[in-house]
Amino acid sequence: MDRxxxxxxxxxxxxxxxxxxxxxxxxxxxxxxSSQELGERINVTAAQIRKDLSYFGEFGKQGIGYDVEKLxxxxxxxxxxxxxxxxxxxxxxxxxEAIARYEGFRRQGIRIAALFxxxxxxxxxxxxxxxxxxxxxxxxxxxxxxxxxxxxAVPATRAQEVADMLVSAGVxxxxxxxxxxxxxxxxxxxxxxxxxxxxxxxxYYLAREEDKES
Amino acid sequence: MDRxxxxxxxxxxxxxxxxxxxxxxxxxxxxxxSSQELGERINVTAAQIRKDLSYFGEFGKQGIGYDVEKLxxxxxxxxxxxxxxxxxxxxxxxxxEAIARYEGFRRQGIRIAALFxxxxxxxxxxxxxxxxxxxxxxxxxxxxxxxxxxxxAVPATRAQEVADMLVSAGVxxxxxxxxxxxxxxxxxxxxxxxxxxxxxxxxYYLAREEDKES
Numbered sequence: 001m002d003r004x005x006x007x008x009x010x011x012x013x014x015x016x017x018x019x020x021x022x023x024x025x026x027x028x029x030x031x032x033x034s035s036q037e038l039g040e041r042i043n044v045t046a047a048q049i050r051k052d053l054s055y056f057g058e059f060g061k062q063g064i065g066y067d068v069e070k071l072x073x074x075x076x077x078x079x080x081x082x083x084x085x086x087x088x089x090x091x092x093x094x095x096x097e098a099i100a101r102y103e104g105f106r107r108q109g110i111r112i113a114a115l116f117x118x119x120x121x122x123x124x125x126x127x128x129x130x131x132x133x134x135x136x137x138x139x140x141x142x143x144x145x146x147x148x149x150x151x152x153a154v155p156a157t158r159a160q161e162v163a164d165m166l167v168s169a170g171v172x173x174x175x176x177x178x179x180x181x182x183x184x185x186x187x188x189x190x191x192x193x194x195x196x197x198x199x200x201x202x203x204y205y206l207a208r209e210e211d212k213e214s
Numbered sequence: 215m216d217r218x219x220x221x222x223x224x225x226x227x228x229x230x231x232x233x234x235x236x237x238x239x240x241x242x243x244x245x246x247x248s249s250q251e252l253g254e255r256i257n258v259t260a261a262q263i264r265k266d267l268s269y270f271g272e273f274g275k276q277g278i279g280y281d282v283e284k285l286x287x288x289x290x291x292x293x294x295x296x297x298x299x300x301x302x303x304x305x306x307x308x309x310x311e312a313i314a315r316y317e318g319f320r321r322q323g324i325r326i327a328a329l330f331x332x333x334x335x336x337x338x339x340x341x342x343x344x345x346x347x348x349x350x351x352x353x354x355x356x357x358x359x360x361x362x363x364x365x366x367a368v369p370a371t372r373a374q375e376v377a378d379m380l381v382s383a384g385v386x387x388x389x390x391x392x393x394x395x396x397x398x399x400x401x402x403x404x405x406x407x408x409x410x411x412x413x414x415x416x417x418y419y420l421a422r423e424e425d426k427e428s
Contacts, residue, residue: 009415012415012418012419013411013412013415015414015415015418016408016410016411016412016414016415017395017408017411019414020393020408020410020411021395024394041395042395043395078418079414079415079417079418079421080417080418080420080421080422080424081414081417083421085413085417085420087413093312094308094311094312094315094316095309095312095316097308097312098307098308098309098311098312099409101308102308102309102409104393104410105409105410105413108410108414109414109417110410110413148420149413149416149417149420151409151413172419172420172423173413173416173417173419173420175409175412175413175416179234179318180238181231181235181255181256181257189416189419189420191412191415191416193407193409193412194230194231194234195313195316195319195365195389195407196230196234196318196319196322196324197227197230197231197234198227198230198389198405198407199299199301199319199324199363199387199389200229200230200233200293200295200322200323200324201223201226201227201229201230201293201405202363202387202389202403202405203293203294203295203299203323203363203387204226204229204292204293204294205226205386205387205403206294206299206362206363206386206387206403207293207294207297208294209386210294
């Protein structure tokens with residue numbers, strides 16, 4: 001009984017959260033978990049987890065739950081994490097430096113492989129053994145290393161220009177920290193991280209509460 | 215014809231993106247915009263924009279489009295951005311420091327008002343004129359300043375402990391950068407920013423492409 005339905009993107013976005021929780025369970029030496037227990041850890045219902053996983057085959061046994069290590073391995077394989085992904089990071093300001101120094105990537109299949117900036121004072125200096133390169137070299141350097149993933153941490157005014165260089169370099173997926181929507185061809189994936197927008201989506205609720213109180 | 219329907223959270227999450235695009239349009243001196251044009255800037259359909267805004271009343275005129283400045287003011291008022299929101303930031307590592315130094319908050323209704331860390335070498339030092347405080351003082355300091363919003367940028371192992379302190383301090387909304395789901399009471403909002411999970415949701419697509427090519 002094969003299912004050939006394509007999983008919606010919202011399901012793909014949840015898989016890494018399942019994987020992360022399973023990794024914690026494994027660290028805690030938990031070997032088996034029900035969809036109920038897994039769901040509580042990530043605020044998703046048990047039914048949702050079962051439905052999400054059903055796109056990818058049969059996992060777990062009714063009444064027994066999932067084998068934590070096995071399910072983690074399966075999800076990591078689905079996400080392509082049975083290999084390491086080199087990533088180019090463009091923009092080494094405060095945020096870029098924090099990203100370059102973040103230890104959490106390496107343990108989870110992501111390797112920051114190239115750093116770029118346009119500031120002559122930064123170009124040629126090292127972070128964690130990687131030399132910051134002139135960002136006019138993005139295309140050559142990324143192609144040489146076969147890098148398909150990039151993180152943009154430049155100011156909004158430069159984001160589109162950098163995105164264009166990345167697309168020319170053959171990059172197929174971009175994580176964009178610049179507070180600016182970038183335009184890319186249809187075959188390039190873009191996700192956006194924007195803390196201001198996230199905070200504003202919560203001030204909405206706080207402001208309503210204040211109105212009620214006053 | 216009043217609509218009293220409560221807007222779903224997904225709509226609330228999109229409002230800040232509309233506001234951001236309208237701010238750019240205003241900077242470019244664009245005075246009027248159609249839902250079509252606005253939609254193209256944020257990869258949302260015109261119909262979606264009209265539906266989202268319909269939760270909050272009547273905006274724009276058929277065939278004329280929206281007055282950019284007026285719509286921006288209305289959305290900012292809906293999001294509670296006609297006031298400034300003080301925010302407590304806990305964890306002043308590389309990421310926390312980048313957040314503390316980020317200029318983009320202040321221009322958009324967010325003021326980093328208090329910094330906390332547990333490292334004796336950091337406590338007492340200044341960033342942008344704010345002194346890093348001992349994080350055991352969170353409850354007193356946040357209450358004194360009436361801070362309802364907080365950003366967690368501590369390691370995963372400390373995130374829940376810090377979240378508990380914030381809840382005790384009366385914080386009602388938390389932006390969590392720690393790679394860990396935190397448990398809070400129902401009346402507290404939490405949003406999560408996790409770059410590893412975001413990257414993993416794209417490696418899925420890249421891995422599938424490689425499979426096709428090989």
